[in-house]
Amino acid sequence: MSAGRRFLSHPISVLSLIVLVLLGAAALAAPLVEGWLGVDANAVSLFNRFGPPSAENWLGTDELGRDVLVRLLYGGRVSLFVGIAAALASAVIGTIVGLIAGFYGGRLDDFLMRLTDGVIALPLLPLLIVLAAVDLGKLGLPAALAQSDQVSLYRIIVIVSLAGWTTVARLVRGAALSVRQREFVLAATALGAGNARLMLVHILPNVASPIVVATTLSIGNIILLESVLSFLGLGIQPPLPSWGNMLTNAQELIWSAPLLAIYPGLLIFVTVIAFNFVGDGLQDALDPRSGPQRR
Amino acid sequence: MLRFVAVRLLQALIVLLVMSFLIYGLIGLMPGDPIDLMINANPNLSPSDAARLRALYGLDLPIWTRYLNWLAAALQGDLGYSRLISQPVLDVLKPRLLNTLLLLSISLVLALAIAIPLGVHAARKPNSVTDTAVNLLCFAGISVPPFWLALLFIILFSVTLGILPAGGMAPIGGDGGLAERLPYLVMPVATLTLVSIGGYTRFVRAAVLEQLRQDYIRTARAKGVSERSVVWRHALRNAMIPVVTIVALGFGSLFSGALVTETMFAYLGMGKLIYDSILGNDYNIALVGLLLATLMTLAGNLLADLGYAALDPRISFTETRT
Numbered sequence: 001m002s003a004g005r006r007f008l009s010h011p012i013s014v015l016s017l018i019v020l021v022l023l024g025a026a027a028l029a030a031p032l033v034e035g036w037l038g039v040d041a042n043a044v045s046l047f048n049r050f051g052p053p054s055a056e057n058w059l060g061t062d063e064l065g066r067d068v069l070v071r072l073l074y075g076g077r078v079s080l081f082v083g084i085a086a087a088l089a090s091a092v093i094g095t096i097v098g099l100i101a102g103f104y105g106g107r108l109d110d111f112l113m114r115l116t117d118g119v120i121a122l123p124l125l126p127l128l129i130v131l132a133a134v135d136l137g138k139l140g141l142p143a144a145l146a147q148s149d150q151v152s153l154y155r156i157i158v159i160v161s162l163a164g165w166t167t168v169a170r171l172v173r174g175a176a177l178s179v180r181q182r183e184f185v186l187a188a189t190a191l192g193a194g195n196a197r198l199m200l201v202h203i204l205p206n207v208a209s210p211i212v213v214a215t216t217l218s219i220g221n222i223i224l225l226e227s228v229l230s231f232l233g234l235g236i237q238p239p240l241p242s243w244g245n246m247l248t249n250a251q252e253l254i255w256s257a258p259l260l261a262i263y264p265g266l267l268i269f270v271t272v273i274a275f276n277f278v279g280d281g282l283q284d285a286l287d288p289r290s291g292p293q294r295r
Numbered sequence: 296m297l298r299f300v301a302v303r304l305l306q307a308l309i310v311l312l313v314m315s316f317l318i319y320g321l322i323g324l325m326p327g328d329p330i331d332l333m334i335n336a337n338p339n340l341s342p343s344d345a346a347r348l349r350a351l352y353g354l355d356l357p358i359w360t361r362y363l364n365w366l367a368a369a370l371q372g373d374l375g376y377s378r379l380i381s382q383p384v385l386d387v388l389k390p391r392l393l394n395t396l397l398l399l400s401i402s403l404v405l406a407l408a409i410a411i412p413l414g415v416h417a418a419r420k421p422n423s424v425t426d427t428a429v430n431l432l433c434f435a436g437i438s439v440p441p442f443w444l445a446l447l448f449i450i451l452f453s454v455t456l457g458i459l460p461a462g463g464m465a466p467i468g469g470d471g472g473l474a475e476r477l478p479y480l481v482m483p484v485a486t487l488t489l490v491s492i493g494g495y496t497r498f499v500r501a502a503v504l505e506q507l508r509q510d511y512i513r514t515a516r517a518k519g520v521s522e523r524s525v526v527w528r529h530a531l532r533n534a535m536i537p538v539v540t541i542v543a544l545g546f547g548s549l550f551s552g553a554l555v556t557e558t559m560f561a562y563l564g565m566g567k568l569i570y571d572s573i574l575g576n577d578y579n580i581a582l583v584g585l586l587l588a589t590l591m592t593l594a595g596n597l598l599a600d601l602g603y604a605a606l607d608p609r610i611s612f613t614e615t616r617t
Contacts, residue, residue: 012431118310121544121596123588125551126569130318130585133573135326224440228555231442232570250446251559258450265443273438280434 006285013281016274023271027076039067042239050257062246062260063253072263075241079268082157082242083223083275089161090222091215094168099199099207101169102176113173116166124163125228131159132234152237160225168214175207209286217279220272227268243268303600307593311586318585319362322578329378330354332576375579379572384579388568388587394464395564399553401480402487407542410492411531414499419526421504429496436493441486441552445559448482462561483560487552491545498541502534509533536603543599547592 008014026033034040044064051061059068101112136151179185180203188202229235230244238245243264250261330348334340349355353364368375374384417429453461460466460479469475506512507530515525554566561567565584572580 117544121547121592122314123547123550123554123585123592125548125554126566126573126585126588127318129554129570129573130321130325130581133326134321134324138324138326220438224438227440228442231440232555232558233574244440247443247446251449254446254450254454258454261443261446261450265440265446268440268443269435269438272440273434276434276438 003285007281010277010281010284013277016277016281019270019274020278023076023267023274024080027073027080030070030073030077033073034070037067037070039070042066050260059263060259063249063257068260068263071241071246072243072267075243075246075264076267076271078153078236078240078242079223079226079244079271082153082160082226082236083219083271086157086160086164086222086226087215087219089157090164090218091168091211093161094165094214095172095204095207095211097165097169098172098174099176099203102173103180103195103199103203105177105180109173112169116169119163120166125225128159128163128225128229129232129234131162132156132229149237149240152235152240156226156229156235159229160222163225164218164222167218168211171210171214172207175210176203179203179206213279213283213286216275216282220275220279223268223272223275300597300601303597307597310593311590314589315366315582315586316362318582319365320358322582323358323361325573325576325578328354329578374583377572377580378577379575379580380577384583387580388565388583391563391565391568392587394562395550395553395557395566398480398483398487398557398562398564399549401484402491402553403542403549405484405488406491406495409488410495411499411538413492414496415503415526415531417496417500418503418507426500429500433493433496436489436491436496439490441490441555442559444489445482445486445556448486449559452482462559464561464563479560479562483556483562486556486559487549490552491549494545495538495542498538499534502537503530506530506534539599539602543596543602546595550588550592 044066049061049063053060059072062068062071097112097116101109132155136155176199185198185202188198193202226235226242227244227247230242231247233245233248236242236245238248246264247261250264254261329352330345333348334345346355353361356364376382377384377387380387413429413432417426420426448459449461452459459481462479464479465476503526507526512525512530515529516522520529550566553564554570556562557564557567558570565588569581569584569588571577572584
């Protein structure tokens, strides 16, 4: 069976992929929806707080009278962007660590894998909270820049990448270790290929499937981590909406407007579970020997 | 065996030292150092006063010197005072640590008590209806944001049904005994348990499945051992070795989960303390709290390594581990 066929034989993974495509399209279309419904995602309207669903505000309005639907779509842009960008950054870090560890082996491998295990074992969330609380101004960044939306977006990507690279590193290391022993690598060595060429040209393409699988699986985790940090007030800063920070005030509002606490969390849940199902299906399709549930 | 323990203890000590320096440096970079706070509190303070105070408290020294001073004091048992609570750091931490250990241990035991039978049942008939259902539940558990699950619990049990307190530790004016605290523990424990079950179940399933393929299982079946005994005694016992590793490596993420859970339910544990101290510029608490959390995970890992020996007599600690 080809990889595509094998993926299609998992109905849940296919459904998840469709859900993700629809969510992504809806998030990209946020400005269109905004114009079409004639609402403004950031317009505060204190006379129209906690509004019920209406022709204009399909999902009602929040505690500042802003349209919930449009804010969810804009929040989706941010959450998906952070998830995908940070997963790619983690994949790069993890691939480099894994390739080096698997290729050179020996003491370097021991050290890098100990480091990876160490990062996995650490209580990451409290440490990431400290990183998120660091005042960039004290590192010499101009105050105006350090407080800007752009910087809060990019710093959260950097911070969650620091936690997200370990899965990729372990999978790539395992794959590189076995590919290194194969005949074509020996042949390339005999022909005089250098270490860098061996790693990039001969080993990297052969460890591509575990990288793709691990990256897909890590997007879900990263979106979860971003939502927790944003929820705690240390990630994406309002008024820029993200699914996490839309829930920051929800706890005080659950008595008056419990639905406001439901929507953003439901979207996080659906997105994360969909990425996990797609990753699971990809693993089965690209790497059938490892089986869907083995490490 | 002794040598192995000594080596691992030394490694843990080095990790702890490195972490303490890193955390010390990071905390110095958080907004608002003690002098900034004094300037905020006293508008008459001139820049030269601020510089003088900085010199007085040694805040103008290079970070290495400051760190070594802190370390020297810490090793003599002087961890400083909490800025927010005005009590010695250890006095603040001790009750919080006990609360967190209570929460973590109940949740961990519950999660494993549910995950092990679920994983074994799923592994006995791969791709059956049971297996698929368990798999879906696992994915749901792994994918749900813990703070949102906590919110849903509060909405359901506190707002709608009104049968459980939305947060806190014990009723005001009570004696604070365990019986009084029980209703306050239900939702935090349930949240933390549910978000951990998924991962554990998947690992138990994978580990048992792997064992069931082995030759010794076929031998056991061939000589007429009952299926129940094959699965629960032969396969599960061997499958527990990787599971113990995962539980130990997952200790850090369990603590991260505890931080979120404690914050959501205003449960006075270490996680909430660390979060509050970081937001409130309580340097001494944040530093020691983070180190204690690291120490706990390192201790968990060490215990797991030792647990191997109890579970698997083939592992000896005299040779270097692979």
